[in-house]
Amino acid sequence: MTGTPANLQVQLRQRPTGVPGDDCWNVLEVATREPADGEFLVRNRYISVDPAMRGWINEGRSYVEPVAVGEVMRAGAVGEVVQSRNDQFPEGCCVSGLFGVQRYALSDGKGVIRVDPGLAPLPVYLATLGMPGMTAYFGLLEVGAAKEGETVVVSAAAGAVGQVVGQIAKIKGCRTVGIAGGPEKCAWVTGELGFDACIDYRNADLRAGLREHCPRGIDVYFDNVGGDILDIALTRLAMHARVVICGAISQYNNMQAMKGPANYMSLLVHRARMEGFVVFDYAKRYGEAAQALAGWMQDGSLKTRIDEAAGLETFPATFRKLFSGENFGKLVIAV
Ligand code: NAP
Numbered sequence: 001m002t003g004t005p006a007n008l009q010v011q012l013r014q015r016p017t018g019v020p021g022d023d024c025w026n027v028l029e030v031a032t033r034e035p036a037d038g039e040f041l042v043r044n045r046y047i048s049v050d051p052a053m054r055g056w057i058n059e060g061r062s063y064v065e066p067v068a069v070g071e072v073m074r075a076g077a078v079g080e081v082v083q084s085r086n087d088q089f090p091e092g093c094c095v096s097g098l099f100g101v102q103r104y105a106l107s108d109g110k111g112v113i114r115v116d117p118g119l120a121p122l123p124v125y126l127a128t129l130g131m132p133g134m135t136a137y138f139g140l141l142e143v144g145a146a147k148e149g150e151t152v153v154v155s156a157a158a159g160a161v162g163q164v165v166g167q168i169a170k171i172k173g174c175r176t177v178g179i180a181g182g183p184e185k186c187a188w189v190t191g192e193l194g195f196d197a198c199i200d201y202r203n204a205d206l207r208a209g210l211r212e213h214c215p216r217g218i219d220v221y222f223d224n225v226g227g228d229i230l231d232i233a234l235t236r237l238a239m240h241a242r243v244v245i246c247g248a249i250s251q252y253n254n255m256q257a258m259k260g261p262a263n264y265m266s267l268l269v270h271r272a273r274m275e276g277f278v279v280f281d282y283a284k285r286y287g288e289a290a291q292a293l294a295g296w297m298q299d300g301s302l303k304t305r306i307d308e309a310a311g312l313e314t315f316p317a318t319f320r321k322l323f324s325g326e327n328f329g330k331l332v333i334a335v
Pocket of ligand 1: 135157277321325329330
């Protein structure tokens, strides 16, 4: 490629209150520059749309610095190197990194990995072979320490992380129960992914469902949503249960104080523990997880559902789908 192509970016215009509206974003064309020595230019093909992005646009620092107003929105992405002055990332190779919600990204290679589109479709590197897959693997097996014969319950079971958690649990010989919103998601989780049961928390009595499907209690509750669902799951713990705090999406747009668990004394009664984690802490072991996950994908025991939106301009509405539950599988934007 010669010359510098025009870039399209989604920038943070203002910080949201509650669910981020269209007015939080600017979608605009900007110029790109040629890569300097050691840099390369990536043509993004798929942008990852993740619940964590909601935390990144709040004012306060959490486990990473917030995105500044006026900055391009931070996001994971996969794409192709189209100009390069970096030998490790030559023109034509495919890469994954924090390239942002934009068509083109300049990078110096820090935090970037090469990916092979011959082994798996590119969006899968943002899903099962990317951050959500790593989260499921380490969250379930390290933090949750799930073992054969135990009962694992996972919320947001048809989502990016949840679908992988449940399938790994099945592979490891656990009784696996999902919690998801709507009959279509529940039917897919049991029919296609082989979970033992899935409770439609929007239309059924969750408490009764957990009683029915977890007769010996819950050994590992992998929590993606927090709020009332966490509170109800706490009432069904088995002795020495592990509650894995992966996320609390039901609370991310909460304008009042975050709702914490009222039923936490169940931890005492059942000698259980509740532990949070951030996937980045396992970065040094991503290779180990990727190998296991790729192996299961190859032998057909691990499937990936991708929910693909088209066009960067859709980012504001696509992002909101995570909070209404309209996404079905790992949400990405094809650029
Ligand atoms: P996802 O499950 O693909 O999408 C979010 C899903 O959350 C929605 O589809 C919806 O599913 C459910 N949801 C949204 N609002 C809800 C509410 N008010 N109550 C109950 N469920 C609600 O997202 P993901 O990328 O896999 O992330 C899942 C969770 O993991 C998030 O909390 C995220 O922050 C967390 N996470 C943590 C780490 C870490 O390192 N700790 C890393 C990655 C992700 P239903 O239609 O089924 O309700």
